Every structure is written in structure tokens, then in C-alpha cells.
Amino acid sequence: MLREVYRIEKTGSIDNLHRKNEPLRPPEGDEVTIEVKAIGLNFADVFSIYGLYSATPKGSFIPGLEFAGKIVKIGEKVKNFEVGDSVFGVTRFGAYTTHLNISEKTVFALPKDWSMQDGAAFAVQALTAYYALVPLGQVKEGDHVLIHSAAGGVGIMAGHIAKKKKAITIGLVGDSVKFSILKEVGYDYFLIRSPNFKQEMHKILSDYPLKIVLECLGGRYFQDSYDLLAPMGRLITYGSANFTPSHSFRNWFSIAYSYLRRPKIDPLSMISDNKSVMGFNLIWLWNEIDELRKHFSDLMMLSLPKQTIGHEFPFDSIHDALRTFQSGQTIGKIVIKVP
Numbered sequence: 334m335l336r337e338v339y340r341i342e343k344t345g346s347i348d349n350l351h352r353k354n355e356p357l358r359p360p361e362g363d364e365v366t367i368e369v370k371a372i373g374l375n376f377a378d379v380f381s382i383y384g385l386y387s388a389t390p391k392g393s394f395i396p397g398l399e400f401a402g403k404i405v406k407i408g409e410k411v412k413n414f415e416v417g418d419s420v421f422g423v424t425r426f427g428a429y430t431t432h433l434n435i436s437e438k439t440v441f442a443l444p445k446d447w448s449m450q451d452g453a454a455f456a457v458q459a460l461t462a463y464y465a466l467v468p469l470g471q472v473k474e475g476d477h478v479l480i481h482s483a484a485g486g487v488g489i490m491a492g493h494i495a496k497k498k499k500a501i502t503i504g505l506v507g508d509s510v511k512f513s514i515l516k517e518v519g520y521d522y523f524l525i526r527s528p529n530f531k532q533e534m535h536k537i538l539s540d541y542p543l544k545i546v547l548e549c550l551g552g553r554y555f556q557d558s559y560d561l562l563a564p565m566g567r568l569i570t571y572g573s574a575n576f577t578p579s580h581s582f583r584n585w586f587s588i589a590y591s592y593l594r595r596p597k598i599d600p601l602s603m604i605s606d607n608k609s610v611m612g613f614n615l616i617w618l619w620n621e622i623d624e625l626r627k628h629f630s631d632l633m634m635l636s637l638p639k640q641t642i643g644h645e646f647p648f649d650s651i652h653d654a655l656r657t658f659q660s661g662q663t664i665g666k667i668v669i670k671v672p
Contacts, residue, residue, distance in 0.1 A: 334356065334357045334359075334366070334432060335354055335355070335356055335357070336354070336355055336356075336357045336430055336431045336432040336433075337352060337353070337354055337355075337430065337431045337648075338352070338353055338355055338395050338429060338430040338431075339351070339352055339353075339395065339396065339397075339429035339430070339651055340353050340355075340393060340394070340395050340429075341382055341393065341394060341395075341396065342393045344381070344382060344383060344384030344389065345383060345384055346382075346383070347379075347382055347652055347655050347656065348652075349382070350382060350396070350429075350651070350652065350655075357432050357433070357434065358434070359406060359408075360406050360407060360408040360411075360434045361408050361434075362408045362409065362410045363408055363410045363411055363412075363436050363437050363438065364407075364408045364411070364434045364435060364436055364437070365404045365406065365407050365408065365411055365414055365420075365434070365435060365436075365437050365440065366404065366405050366406035366407070366432060366433070366434050367400065367402040367403065367404055367405070367420065367422075367432065367433055367434075367435065367440070368402050368403050368404075368405045368431065368432055369400045369401070369402040369428070369430055369431055369432060369433060369671050370401055370402040370403065370449035370453075370670070370671050371400065371401045371402070371448075371449040371450045371452065371453035371454075371668055371669065371670055371671060372397055372399070372400050372428050372429060372453055372648075372668065372669040372671065373398070373399040373400070373428075373453040373454050373455075373456070373457060373458075373666060373667075373668055373669075374654060374655065374658050374666070374667040374668070374669065375398055375399070375457050375458070375486075376572055376658075377398055377457075377616065378396045378397060378398070378655065378658075379655060379658060379659060381394075381396055381426070382396055382655070387614070388425075388614065388616045388617070390426055394426055394427075395426060395427045395428070395429050395430055396426060396428070396429050397424070397426060397427060397428025397429040397430070398423060398424060398425070398426065398428055398457050398616070399421070399422070399423050399424070399428055399453055399455075399456045399457045400421065400422060400424065400428040400433070400453055401419070401420065401421035401422075401443060401449040401450070401451075401452030401453040402419075402420065402421075402449065402671075403417065403418070403419055403420070404416055404417065404418045404420060405432070407437075411437050412437070413437055414437055414440070414442075418442065419442070419443040419449070419452075420440040420441060420442060420443055420452075421440070421441055421443050421447075421449075421452030421453060421455065421456060422435065422439050422440030422441055422456065423439050423456050423457060423460075423619070423625075424439060425616060425619040429651065429669075431648070431671055436622075438622050438626065439619075439622065439625075441456075441629065441633075447639060449670075450642055450645065450668045450670065451639045451640065451642070453668050453669075454486070454639070454640040454642050454665075454666035454668050455639070455640045456629070457615065458485075458486035458487045458489075458490050458640065458666065459490045459494075459632055459637065459640065460615055460618075460625075460628060460629060460632060461487050461490075461571055461615050462487050462488075462490040462491035462493075462494050462547070463490075463494055463628060463631070463632040463635075464613065464615060464618075464628060465487075465491065465547050465569045465571055465613070466478070466491060466494050466495060466498070466545070466547070466569075467494070467498075467631070468628070469567070469569050469611050469613065470545045470547075470567050470569055471567070472494075472495060472498045472500050472544075472545055473498060473500070474498065474499035474500065475499065475500065475501065476495075476498075476500040476501065476544040476545055477500070477501045477503065477538060477541050477542065477543050477544055477545075478491075478495050478500045478501065478502050478503065478544065478545040478546075478547070479503045479505065479534070479543060479545070479546045479547070479558060479561070480492060480495070480502060480503065480504055480505065480520075480546075480547045481505045481546070481547060481548050481549050481550050481554065481558070482505070482506070482507075482549050482550065483504030483505055483506050483511075483515055483518075483520060483523065484504070484506045484511035484514050484515060484664045484665070485549075485663070485664075485665070486640060486641075486665055486666045487547075487549065487571070488504065488506075488547075489514065489518055489640065489641050489665055490637065490640065491547055492504065492515070492518040492519060492520050493518060493519075493635075493637045493638060494635065494637065496518075496519045497635050497637070500545075501521050501522075501541075502519070502520045502521050502522070503520070503521065503522045503523070503524070503534070503537055504518075504520040504522070504523040504524075505523070505524060505525075505526060505530075505554070506523065506524075506525060506526070507525065507526050507661065508525065508662075509525055511664060514641060514664050514665070517641075518641075522537045524537070526554060530554065530557055531557050531560070531561060534557075534561050535561075538561075542563030542564075542566065543561050543562050543563050543566055544562075544563060544565070544566050544567070545566065545567050545568075545569065546558045546559075546561075546562060546566070546567070546568040546569065547569055547571070548568055548569065548570040548571075549570065549571055549572035550572075551570075551595055551596060552595070552596065553596075555568075555570065555596040556596045559596075559598060559608065559610065562606075562608045564606065564607040564608065565607055565608075566608050566609070567608075567609045567610075567611060568608070568609065568610045568611070569610075569611045569612075569613070570610065570611070570612045571612070571613055571614070571615070598610055640665060640666050641664065641665030641666065642665055642666050642667075642668050643663050643664040643665035643666060643667065644657060644663060644666075644667045644668070645667075645668050645669075645670055646667065646668075646669050646670070647669070647670055647672070648669055648670065648671045648672060650669075651669060654667050654669055
């Protein structure tokens with residue numbers, strides 16, 4: 334079988350991502366061959382293309398962590414799927430393609446009322462939000478939860494999950510135009526990133542303790558959020574948007590400046606303040622497939638709404654989609670439609 338892929342030979346720029354035709358071998362063992370219909374974009378895609386992501390493969394690779402499509406071939410050991418099934422799933426890179434081979438353990442049946450775009454938009458960001466709030470954050474009824482980048486894909490899913498757990502949600506965004514989506518999600522409070530962030534948070538919290546922060550920005554908002562945490566509070570960090578490249582090339586001066594100014598927490602102060610900081614990278618769950626499947630099963634039991642899709646691009650326009658993602662002006666998920 335011949336497939337089309339977007340492959341990067343050398344990291345450092347979106348311009349290094351090139352479209353190619355490549356052969357794809359038949360599926361082996363428990364693998365299925367999927368004709369990809371939609372691809373979901375994530376921050377990890379941008380960081381890996383620029384060579385700024387610790388899990389980036391060495392040498393040439395195909396970016397992309399999630400997809401939806403139809404099964405067109407199955408290996409001899411496949412038990413749970415048949416040719417023609419509609420599925421969505423996750424892969425440790427390799428989703429920027431028209432066809433891929435993958436273990437049946439990392440794909441899931443597409444719900445009947447979901448489109449292919451809905452499937453491609455869901456898994457990575459919903460799992461990120463779930464893993465942060467539930468296994469790590471131990472969110473419970475009545476907790477006040479601050480969620481950074483609340484109008485982004487993870488922020489939207491985190492808002493839905495926190496409300497399912499009957500927590501009090503506070504959404505932080507960069508622009509008031511994003512308040513409308515926070516209202517739709519059901520956020521209890523929302524505010525804009527500004528120099529008055531801490532004062533506004535004190536007004537919202539009143540005398541209630543801030544129990545959980547989902548942090549993905551880095552910089553001053555990391556430190557301010559940590560300072561706002563109550564004793565026994567948990568700050569869970571899963572990204573650092575401050576490092577997102579804003580140019581078409583890798584700007585080492587800007588990266589070094591952000592790195593040197595990154596937030597630093599003294600372990601002794603954590604002990605005396607009785608606060609926790611937890612960091613995680615969801616992609617490492619790909620090494621623990623059984624655990625990933627368990628978390629995904631628990632996530633699906635919550636019956637969350639579909640992910641909000643803010644932008645759709647054709648397969649021909651992946652470069653434009655990635656640059657839109659870099660802008661920081663998006664709401665919800667960016668999805669690529671594959672013809």
C-alpha cells in the first residue's frame with residue numbers, strides 16, 4: 334500500500350515538514366491498518382517539530398499523536414475489531430498520514446454520534462485533563478480549581494471534568510473574547526491574564542482555599558498560582574506555553590531567555606508551605622498501555638460532551654494549521670481533515 338505522510342527530516346522549523354509518498358507494509362500480529370480521516374493537533378506536535386520536546390524521536394519522523402479513521406486491514410491476532418470499523422486512537426508520533434499501522438490496544442470504537450473530527454479531537458487533551466485532575470489532583474466536590482488556558486482543548490475538557498466532580502471552576506484566559514466558550518463549558522468564574530491576576534483571584538476565592546491549579550504557561554503565572562495555593566494544595570503542570578516558538582524557525586535566544594526566567598520552587602519552602610507541585614508528560618503513558626487503557630475507560634465513563642473544535646484545515650494545509658496553533662488565539666481543538 335502507498336500512503337502520503339508529512340515527514341520531518343531535521344527539526345527546527347515548520348518549513349522542514351515535507352509531504353511524501355511512502356510504502357506501508359501489511360499489518361502484523363495485533364496491528365490494524367487505519368485509513369485516517371481526521372488528525373488532532375497538539376502542543377507536542379509543534380514542540381517536536383522544533384526539536385524542543387524531550388520525547389521527540391531521533392532522526393526522521395512523522396509528527397502527530399491522535400487520529401480517527403476506518404480500519405481497512407487487520408493482523409492475524411486482532412480480536413476486537415473488523416475491517417470497516419470506525420475508530421479513534423492515539424499513537425506515539427506518526428499520525429500525520431493517510432494510513433497507519435497500529436496495535437489494536439491503542440484504538441477505540443468511535444461513538445455512533447461522533448464524526449471523525451470529533452474522534453480526532455478528543456483523546457489526547459481529554460486524557461491530559463483527566464490524568465491531571467483525577468489521579469494526580471484528586472479533585473472532589475467543592476474544591477476550588479484554577480485552570481490556565483481554559484479556552485484551549487485541555488482547558489475545555491478540564492472544565493467539563495471538574496464540573497462532573499462538582500468542583501468550583503475558575504478559568505484563566507488571555508482575552509475576554511474567550512469568555513463565551515467558558516460560559517458554555519460551565520465555568521463558575523473566569524478572568525484575563527493581567528498584572529492584577531493575584532488580586533482578582535483573592536476576590537474570587539474570598540476565604541475559600543484554592544485546592545488545585547492546572548498550569549501550562551510557566552513564567553509569572555506559575556509562581557503567582559503557586560503562591561495562591563492553600564496548604565495541601567496541588568499545582569499540576571503539564572506544559573510550558575511560554576516556550577512555544579512564535580517564529581517559523583527555532584530562535585535560540587528567545588528559548589534561552591525563557592529558560593533562564595523559568596519558575597523555580599524551593600523544596601524547603603514546599604515543605605513549610607505544605608504545597609505540592611506535580612509535573613507529567615502524557616506521552617509516557619504510551620509505555621504503559623494497560624494503564625493508559627484503564628484511565629481512558631474511566632474517562633469515557635464520565636460521558637463528557639464532545640470536544641469543541643475551533644478550526645478545521647484540509648490535509649493540504651497542515652503548515653497553516655500549525656502556524657494558527659502557534660498564534661495562541663485558538664479556541665478548543667484544531668483538526669485536520671484527510672481526504
